[in-house]
Amino acid sequence: MDASSIITSGDGLCTATAFEQYVSGRRTLGAGAVFFVESGEHVEAVRSQTRLDDVVFAPAGSARRTDPRVVVYHGSLREPGDEITFDGAHAVGLGEYVMVPLLSIAGPTLIRQNSAEGVAAFLSDADTAKNSGVFIDALLSNAVLLDSLPSFLGPIREGEALARVHVTAEGEYRDGPDGLLLGIVGDGREEIEVRARECEGRGRGFARIVDRGVLEADLDDRPWFARYLAAIELLREGDGVPSRPTISGFGGHLVRALDELAALSGVVCASAPYLLTGDGDEWVLVDPPSRRRTRLGVDSARAAECLIATGDESAAVALLAAELGRGTSGVASMVNEVQVRFAAMGLDLTTSGRECLS
Known part of the structure; x- marks a missing residue:
């Protein structure tokens, strides 16, 4: 602190x-x-x-x-x-x-x-x-x-x-x-x-x-503990962070399978991006090393969470399709768009997830 x-x-x-x-x-x-x-x-x-x-x-x-x-x-x-x-x-x-x-x-x-x-x-x-x-x-x-x-x-x-x-x-x-x-x-x-x-x-x-x-x-027994401490730091910063936001991974995820399936337990380390509630239906993705914040609609936020949690674009497409009840062809472009958007900013969501998988 x-x-x-x-x-x-x-x-x-x-x-x-x-x-x-x-x-x-x-x-x-x-x-x-x-x-x-x-x-x-x-x-x-x-x-x-x-x-x-x-x-x-x-x-x-x-x-x-x-x-x-x-x-x-x-x-x-x-x-x-x-x-x-x-x-x-x-x-x-x-x-x-x-x-x-x-x-x-x-x-x-x-x-x-x-x-x-x-x-x-x-x-x-x-x-x-x-x-x-x-x-x-x-x-x-x-x-x-x-x-x-x-x-x-x-x-x-x-x-x-x-x-x-x-x-x-x-x-x-x-x-x-x-x-x-x-x-x-x-x-x-x-x-x-x-x-x-x-x-x-x-x-x-x-x-x-x-x-x-x-x-x-x-x-x-708490492999996510470092992420908890980093979340406290993030919430204390205030700048660009909504008052009392929901943080995905604490009290549940945007993508329900990450809470329901043991094989998809999500990320645990402090350096992977965080998804926080924003204004209205928006979410905010925060990259801890750079502190850069990016606003996302809820479906894009789910796509980002799938990329971070799986560390693989194909697996992220399958996970998001199951979450939305749609075919993989119907969500592949959305996942790719999110991946490309952040890659252009210097942030590879799949690498961030892969390095932090439990």
């Missing part, structure tokens, strides 16, 4: 980008790592292990303001209800996920799973969205930052093993406040980097509160 839209401080965007990297564990700040230090007594030891492109969030009164790598904060983020401010402004509050249905989001809010129950609730809400198409309102707010989302998505990319380090009040280095133990204050930078590389994978950000093997199994 993009922190730059909800918090700026000091040098503005850099601080916002660094804070997002700390919250998510996803690299947004070039090659640097982000250290969030709870106790002032550890700041100098942490600074001694940082590099020029790192950022250190340090409690007020504990660090020299002349160090450009240091961002001073007031307050704490230890318990739900806590709040921090940067340079005396731009407050960010802390909430826990199990309380999300009761939270009133009045300003920038960091929401952590915070417990095994919180992780379970997050998975359960994903199931609800998948089965019924209903997404939790708070997750769609641009004022909300969600903790450790990449920990649901599998191995991180080369060079991103050490994106963030949470330094606890007890002097532990962790991948986030509830994450994997990477070392203790006094350990060298190389030691914690080795630990981070050796223990990558799903569940890193929750290693202190859940069994990583159990979480792996839970996520294996």
